[in-house]
Structure formats: C-alpha cells, structure tokens
Amino acid sequence: MGSHTHTVTDSGENLHQVTGPSWRIRARRNSGLIVSLIVFTVVVVVNRVLQPNLFDRPVLRSNLTTFLPLVLASVGQTMVVLTGAIDLSIGGIVTLVNVATVALFGAMSGRTGMGAILLPVIVGVATGVAAGAVNGALVAYLRLQPLIATFATNFIWMGLALYVLPTPGGSVPDGLCRVYRGYFIGVPNSAWFIVLTFLIWYLVRRRKLGRYLYAIGGSENSAYASGINVSAVRLTSYALCGLFSGLSGIALTADIASGDPLVGGPLTLSSVTAAVIGGTRLSGGEGGAAGSIVGAMILGLARNIIFFANVPPFYQDFVYGLLVIGALAIAAASGVRRRSI
C-alpha cells in the first residue's frame, strides 16, 4: 500500500515494526473525500450524457475557469471551518479584491509589461490576506463569535468595495485574461491552478500548522493543554482564508474581465456548502481542502446539468436547491461514525 516501513533499532530488546496507517484507516479518515469523489464522478457522467461535448478542450477550459473562483474560496473557507470557526466575509473579500485590482489596473493603464499586471495582482492578494488577518484578530484575540464577527466585517469589505468602485466597470489587461484562459502543455491553465491549489493545501496539511488546525477543531481545550498557541493558529487560519479569497478575487477578475462592487456575494455560502459536500464537518476537526475542491466542482457541474437538462428558467433555482440538498445528504451519510457520548 505504499506505506512507509521503518524499524526501531535503538530500543534494543523489542524490535518493533513501525508501519504507516493501513489503507483501511486511510480510507476511513478520508471517507468524506472518497464519497465526494464518487458523487463527482456521477455528476460528471450525467453532465457528459446531457452535454456530449463536455470533454472538448474549450468546453473543459470554460467550465474550469468558471469554477476556479469558487474552488479557491472553498479552500479558503476550509482553513477556517477545520478549526470549528467560519468566515462569512469571503464574498466581501473577493469583491474588495476584484474592485481594488481593477481600480489599480485603471490607474496603471498607461504602462505596459509584466509589472502593470503583476503589481495590481499582488496588491489584490495582499488585500485579501490583510482582510483575513483582521477577521482572525477579531476572532482569536477579541474573542468575538466567528459567525457574527465575519458577518459584520463582510459589510465593511463590501462598503470599502463600493467606495473604491461605486458602479460596475473598468477593464482588465488582456494579458491577465489570456493567461487565465490559456493552456500549458495542452492542459488548461485553470486546471494547473487547481493542481497548484491542491499542492499548497498539501503543504499546509503536512506542516505543524495543518495538524493544529485539526487539533483545535477537534478539541480546543486539548490543543491548548498540549501547548499549542491557539490564538496564533486561529489568526493564521483566517489569514490563509484571506489569501485564498484574494486568489479567488483575482481569478474572478480575470474571468469576468471587469470590476463589480457586488460580484462576490454568492461565494460566501457556496464556499461553506462546497466544503461540507467535500466532507468537512462544520464542527471542525474532520475533512480537508481536497474535498472542498471536489465539492466546489460538484456545485458548478450541478448548474451545468440543470442548464443542459433544459429545465425551464423559472425552475432552475428550485432544482439546483434539490441537487445541493441531495449532495449534502450523501456527504452527511458518509459521516456515519459519530462520537458516542
């Protein structure tokens, strides 16, 4: 099973074989991800039946560029939800990043070259990190309730966005959109970004930080008693959420190629939904961002299915709601092992 094998030799008397977790244990710990992958496969098959050209390169690319903002937002949300908290200001952050970036593009419109694209992008992402850090400080150090604190900061980010860009508009350099919609060795760049996102998550998870996100979500008191700086980890989790929200904002900007002070709103609760469909428990301590990536794509494909199934426009939201409830129910059913207390 590719599990590592080591032998303890320094303890002398009993030669103890140290092996990695069995596939059974690995499967159980990742049951949420596995179930979401199964649902994902089903959704892809259904979509393919209804839309025969689904796997054509341009269609695939256009789907992934549409999904990417939600994928990134969901990964960000997962960082926070794993600790048992929530971020209801993701939509606001994404919006703020969108308008800030577009405004900077506008201010730098005379210039050309990489700098004219990169600088606004970097400022945009930094804005996201800063907003996330503010959320984190409120929750970790002022001890405000995550739900309410981020609900309130959402208004602040939205308000700032309206101040920066009161009406939709502005333009985005062609270069950014070309990169966003481009290909690299035959694979859409948006797919590469998803792979990159997964790699970043993998590194987070393999660091102490990742372990501590799970520990705090599982039992904050135990984490504290084990000497973990709970407040610092919480702050970091929100800052990471801000980072991914910032990246989500950039992706959205490249996708719609303009600024809109109301654009991010729906992402907030969709990101929570995607995380839960992907097997992350809202109470914290279980799940992971890999599932959330899958969950976000399931949500996107569900929209496709409704469109290609020729559901009358009037009923589209209704059917979408039913599909989401179905996905959530399957995710909930996979979490069968409950603590028995």
Place this chain on the structure above:
Amino acid sequence: MVVLPYIEATGIRKRFGGVVALDGANFACERGEVHALLGANGSGKSTLAKVFTGIVAPDAGEIRVEGRTITVRGPADMYRLGIAAVYQELSLVPQLSVTENIMLGHEVESRGLVHESKCWEVAAGLLSDFAARLGRQLSLHIPVMDLSPADQQIVEIVKALSREPKVLILDEATASLRSREVEVLFELVRRLREGGCAIIFISHRMEEVMQICDRATVLRNGKVAATVRIGDTTPQELVKFMVGDVDTVGRQVKARVDAPVALRVNHLWSGRAIKDVTLEVRQGEVVGLGGLQGQGQSELLKAVFGAYPIEAGQIEIDGRQVAVRRPADAIQLGIVLVPGNRAREGLCLPRSVFENVTLPSLPKRSWHGLLSPRVERAAATGVIDRLEVRLGSMFQPASSLSGGNQQKIVIGKWLLSEARVLLMDDATKGVDVRTRHELYRFIRNLCDRGACVLMNSSDNAELVTVCDRILIMYEGEIVEELSGSSLTEETLVAASLRVEAGAERAGGFVREGKVHGEPHPHGDRQR
C-alpha cells in the same frame, strides 16, 4: 543535607465566579519523590494541578521551579520547564490518531514539514515501553475516539511521558485502568522517581496512595490541611485530614421505617453507568447518593427521570410499576429532576422569573389553551413567596438572580406541578450557605407533606446534614448504605474511598465485597 523542592507553589489563590477553589494553598515536591495530593470532592486538587501546568492562571501566589520564581502565560511555558500532566478529563483530540495525539505540540519536523515516520517511531518506542508490557498492541494510527477508555488513558499517559518531564502530574491517571495496567504504570513511576523526576500523584484510591507515594499533602476547602510522610500515617488519618473537625449541628432527621414506599427501583441496569441498582425511598424520606463523583449517581437520577436509557429493571411509584421512557412520562407521574447545571438544563436564563416558574405547569391552569394572566401571576407569587426568593420583580430575567435564588426557581417550577418524587442532581452546587439552609428547610417541608427526595451531591457535608440514609455508589453499583449513627461525614468519606473507617492498621480496605444494607461495623467508633 537540605533538599530544595524542585517545584513549589506558595499562597495560591483562585476563585471561579463565586466559588473559591484555592485559598492560599502551598505545595512543594522534590526530585525523586512521589507526592500525593489528596482531598475530598471540590477541595481544589485538580485546580492546583492545572495551576502547575499553566492551564489555570492563579489570582494570587507564586510558583518556583528550582528556586526561581516563574511567570506563566500558558501550558507552552510549563512544557518548556519540563512539567507535563496526565489530566483527569484527558487532553486528547478525539479525531486525531494515537501518534498525532502523543506528538501533539512537539511534532518531529524536517524541512518545515511534520516528519510522519519519525513521529511514528517516537510514538511506537514510547508505547512499547508501556502498552507492550501489557501484551497489547495499540495501533499507532487509529483515531483515539475509537479506543476504549483504558486505552485512551494509556495514550494520555504516554503523551505526557513523551515530553520527557522533570515534573509529572498524574491526575486520576488510574481511574479507568485495570489492576495489571496500574502495576505497569507504577513500575514506570518508580523508574522515573529513580531518575530524579518529581511526581505529583492525585488519586481517590487510597491503597494506591499508600503503595506508591512518599509524602502526601491534604487539601481541604482550598487550603492545606496537612503534609505528612506516608510511612508515618494511615488511610484513616488521611481521611480525617480531608474531612476536618466537622460539627454535625443542624442534622435533624427522623427515622421513617413505617411510612409506605413511594419510589422503588428494582434491579436497574443502564449502559455502563448503572449496574443492578435496587433501592427504596419512603414517603417523607430524604435519601442521598454518596460516593466519589462520577460513580453513576447522576446517571441513576436521570434514568429514573427518563432522560437516560434503561436497559433492564423496573421503577415503581407507590407500589405500582410504571414506564418512564421520557422526562414527560416522569413529570406526569410526579417525578421531577432538579439538575445541577442550572444554565443548561434548569432555566431559560434570558426569560423572566415568572415565565420560568410557570412553564412546566401551564397546561394545568389553561382553559382551552388560554391562560389567565391573573391566575398565572397568583400561582407564581405563591411559589416565590414560599421559597423566599430574593428578587426585585418576578418579571426580571432569571439570569439576573444569584445562583442560589436561581436554584430556588428551578425547584419552584416543580412545586406548581405538585411533585411526589424530587430528584436532585447536585442541585446546590455553587449556592451560598444561607440559601442552602433555606433549601434544606424547604426540602424537609416538602417531605413532611408526603413527598420524598433522592439526591446526589458532591458536597459530603450536605448529604450528612440533609439525608436520612445515604447509599454509597461505586462504579455504578450501590455498595454500602449508611444510616442512623453510622452516618457521619467521616464514615461517608471512608466508605466512598472504600477505606474501613476506624480500622487501626494501614491497609484495611474494603475490597470488592458488597456490604449492602449492613450497618457499618465500626461506624461510630472514632467520633
């Protein structure tokens, strides 16, 4: 040669809300010493242990390690000084694996990542020191929530050992271990002691204290009652230190052997918590459930109230067998529960006193679903007056009352529904003395009018003051009954710790034998 204490606490004070947990406690432990920390329920042992590990910040006092005064901001500081603890309530994260829990907070890293296989090796090495000696293989990778309580306890112990502590605190570390496992733990403790480790041992099992400890410090009401060498003392003496000089003034109980039986519980089994419990409470009687905390007292009351599943056995009210499946069934039969956790189970804190008092009995006074404000107010006023609740207006929120007065409201709720059997689950926790006495008087009044009371209390003095009889519970069974002259605080504590009160020599323990129903042999000899 003067041995400097390795770790020392002086003048530690801590209060939680209105409750003083530690009131100027002093404690010192040397290298190579196993030092017992003893005391009755709520004497401050666990709080003191948590002060040492940095979880509880004391209001006053100082801690010295190797003679240097230290400032503590949290557990991380204490780990750095080599202080690790096995917590009574465990410090494990249920979802994380055995290895992840053992290494939590000090993972082996390489190039910024957690080095998983190194962590497994370290954990496996530590576990083989302990679990392998039991001939048991504990998987490194399963989540600890899938382990038995005993295995979880072992993981918690190994987790503390993984910090290579210079001071090891064991807070009820043996509570869920079997005797073979305790032996292995003690072997390990002795090895650590030889290595110069200072070990603080908290346990309610007196035979363990006598077996493994060098000295003992006894806490009583947050103060140190005595520090003694184990070689110079007996379990009986230690019990006396725990209890102190008690005055039994105020105990006014009557024998009620002729009254009819109001509540009868027949061979009741429930989960792991209650094993074959049989008891009777007569009309007008107050029966206490004593023993150490968490021996099934609370579960027994909840089972009778229908809030805890019953697997086998019957409940009879006035000689008639009844089915209690839900709290609603119990209330219908006149069985009510006064919970200890007022905020969670007893009151709607933000709502008014008036609403809280009238809530459970609304249907009795409604007319086709409508309520008369006048009748409601009259009913509430009657109860509030009878209970002498101190309040400005009965329309103020329940949260604005003091703890004691809140508890009166919880009892008042049930007064209006004319309860026959009052189950009290540590109902006076955190209630001031004066209000307590008012409540005791009130309970007596109820009993004189034909009600009966079955009460659990973590306060031994309270049980002795109020109860006609006390049933001692141990691991879900009723193991002993105290009544009449055998009912003193000393016999109660001794029976809880399963020490024979008044026996002359050390080591005279009541073991697994049942002494149910028998009067205690040496009950009043030491009084």
